[in-house]
Every structure is written in C-alpha cells, then in structure tokens.
Amino acid sequence: MSTSRRDFLSRTAMAAAGTVGVGAGETARVPGDRPVPYQPPKKPIIVTRETGDTTVAEAYAMLEGGADTLDAALHICQGREDDPKDHSVGLGGLPNEDGVVELDACVMHGPTRRAGSVAAVQNIRHAALLAKTVMQRTWHVMIVGKGAEQFAVDEGFHRENLLTDDARKIWLFWKEHGNGWWGPGLDSPDWKPPAIGSPTQGPMAMLMPRHPAPEYAQTIRDTMRRLSAMAERMGIRPELRREAALQVLWPTTGTIHVSALNTKGEMSGATTTSGLAWKIPGRVGDSPIIGAGCYTDQDIGSAGATGNGEENIKVAGAHTIVDQMRQGATPKEAGMEALRRIARNYNNDMAKLRYLDMIYYIVRRDGAYAGVSLWSTRGTGVRKNFVVHDGVLRTEPCDYLYEGTTLSIHPF
Numbered sequence: 001m002s003t004s005r006r007d008f009l010s011r012t013a014m015a016a017a018g019t020v021g022v023g024a025g026e027t028a029r030v031p032g033d034r035p036v037p038y039q040p041p042k043k044p045i046i047v048t049r050e051t052g053d054t055t056v057a058e059a060y061a062m063l064e065g066g067a068d069t070l071d072a073a074l075h076i077c078q079g080r081e082d083d084p085k086d087h088s089v090g091l092g093g094l095p096n097e098d099g100v101v102e103l104d105a106c107v108m109h110g111p112t113r114r115a116g117s118v119a120a121v122q123n124i125r126h127a128a129l130l131a132k133t134v135m136q137r138t139w140h141v142m143i144v145g146k147g148a149e150q151f152a153v154d155e156g157f158h159r160e161n162l163l164t165d166d167a168r169k170i171w172l173f174w175k176e177h178g179n180g181w182w183g184p185g186l187d188s189p190d191w192k193p194p195a196i197g198s199p200t201q202g203p204m205a206m207l208m209p210r211h212p213a214p215e216y217a218q219t220i221r222d223t224m225r226r227l228s229a230m231a232e233r234m235g236i237r238p239e240l241r242r243e244a245a246l247q248v249l250w251p252t253t254g255t256i257h258v259s260a261l262n263t264k265g266e267m268s269g270a271t272t273t274s275g276l277a278w279k280i281p282g283r284v285g286d287s288p289i290i291g292a293g294c295y296t297d298q299d300i301g302s303a304g305a306t307g308n309g310e311e312n313i314k315v316a317g318a319h320t321i322v323d324q325m326r327q328g329a330t331p332k333e334a335g336m337e338a339l340r341r342i343a344r345n346y347n348n349d350m351a352k353l354r355y356l357d358m359i360y361y362i363v364r365r366d367g368a369y370a371g372v373s374l375w376s377t378r379g380t381g382v383r384k385n386f387v388v389h390d391g392v393l394r395t396e397p398c399d400y401l402y403e404g405t406t407l408s409i410h411p412f
C-alpha cells in the first residue's frame, strides 16, 4: 500500500472509529465527530523489523489461535536471539569493548498494563523473556547486570557464553583496527566532524548516490579493500570479511522491536538487543528503557525503536509516539514528531544528524500502523523498511524525515 494511501486510511479510520484515548468497548469523541464505539481490528497485526525467518508468520498464527500478544511478540524476539548469525541480539550478538556480550531488553503487556526490563545482562540468551519474567515474578520493573543474570539463573534460565566464534573474530578485528572512539559525543560542543570530509562529501559518499563525492568514495573503497585484506590475514572466513570491515567503520546499533495487536484490541510490545557494538562495558541503550525502546498502552497504541539508543532516550521516543497518537496524530505523524525532536536536539544540523539513525515501528489500536526512519536509505543504498503482517506478510518502505543515507556513528 502506498504510504499516502496508508496515511489517508489511517486518518479516516481514526475519525470513523473515534480511537483517541479510550478502552475497548468504550466510547470516544474525535473533535467534531459524533461519539462512536471503539472497534478492535478485524485481523491481528504485527509490526517489526525484517527477520529473515518464519517467526513472524508463526507469531501471526499464534495470535489467530488466541495466544497472548506478548507471547507472540516474544516468539519473534527469540527467533533472532537464537540465531548466531544475527549479530544484533542474543547468541552471536556483538560484544562490548572487552569482548563480553551484554544484552538489553524490555517488554510491555497491554492487557495487564505491566512492564519488565533487563539491562547489561551477560550469559543469558533470551533477554526479552527474562524481561517478561521480571514483569511476572517480581514487583520490580528493571533489573540490571549481575543481579539480572543471577535472577535469570534462579528462575531456571540457562547460563551460557553468548560470544560465538564469528562474533569473537569480528571483535578481535575491531580491537586490532578500530579506533576505540567513544567521545566526545556528537552532542558535545567539542565534537568536530571527522577530517575525512563533510557529511555530504564524506566516506559514505559512494553509498550515497544523491551526494556523489568521488574522492571520498575512493577513500572508503580503498579502506574497505585494506580492511578486507587484513581480515583475510586474520583468518576471517570470506563471507564474514565485509561485515568485519563494516563493523570497524560503523559499529552496529541493531535491535529488534515487535508490536502486536489482536482482534480483542489487546496489544503488547517487546524490544531486545545486544546494543551498540564495542560499547563501553555497562553502557545501556534505549532498548530496555520503558518509554524509549518500547512503549505500549493498549488504549492507544504501541511503538518501539531500532537505531542510536542515546538519541532515542533523549526524546523518550516510543512514549512520545504513543502520546502523540493519544492526541490524535496518525502513526506516521506521531513517528515523524519523535524524529523531529531528535533533529531539534541538534538544531537540525545536518552535519551531525548524518551520523544518526533511527527507525520507529508503530501500531495504533485500530490496526493503523507506520514505520518511519530518520534517513531514507541504508548504507547499501537500499530503502529502509519494516515488516508488517495483518493477514498478509510483507515488507514496506519506511516513511522518512530526510532523503539520503546515514553515516551511522562516527566513522574511522
């Protein structure tokens, strides 16, 4: 469906269904309209990131069969956490700068209005399920570090080393060739753009067809070639060399978020990640922060994020989005507002915003949805996208704030 049509239908549905800020079966009023009862969607809906596996279809079948929305969301999270080739979550996640995998996750359960979260937890693969266990088995919302690991073991979780051989090799490669740079931050008055070039004529220029800068394109091509040769010398297998080189230049902030809504109008959200690759040990991103990496209020909607956690924390992104929808915004408008707040934090300075990335995944309780991104394309020039399943499983392009490709975090 085209995004303009999606937005039109979203607005129309909101006006018709009076969806603003009421519970299932209650009555709502959109300004200027007669009150109408809220109708839950006729079909369940899931919005998430591309997974490359069958878990989204399976989770959808779970919803159709009456499973709890959080259990369906966790099914998708666990598929990624179990996949050693997915270097953004669980087993095989990229480690911190000491070579230790530290996971962050949170969940929100709409029907019971509860939340759970874990941060910087080591040796426990299913961080999202652990967050649910915090929600179910304690009076706490968030447990971190060693305490979270001990809690997991006490609750019967299996303790294991999450650093796979591939992830260890990429980490060793980064140790050898990365610059270990973590400051000053992009938001610091002392931050300077890297000497390699301006954001529109930078090292990613070859990947930004709209901003060609041949001399820098050549620099990055040469650098990638050099890094790939070094990766070969370090015994990294061919399929992994490009990723190792990219992870030196642009450490990942990969994450998975899932929002799920059923035909009773029940919703849940879950977010899980190994966080920023090569982070300072103990660094916590947005993924376990209720209101940043995930927020679900089933009277309104659910939202979650992948991207630069620090920026998302500063705008309380997921909560901002749900709150915008509470005030009548469509999912797309709500997501764009959160992105604009990130941009505003940098006075819309493109020289800095070039280094940031964010995607929000959004579902409103009537089934309207959106995926929005700060930038239009990935490093490969491919349009940023998200996955939706509402009876038909498909990938849709994100609506975006800026056209172009993010440089991700500080290169070189």
Ligand code: GLY
Binding pocket: 253, 254, 255, 273, 274, 275, 276, 284, 285, 286, 287, 305, 306, 307, 308, 309, 310
């Ligand atoms: N969004 C994941 C992170 O920044 O940790």
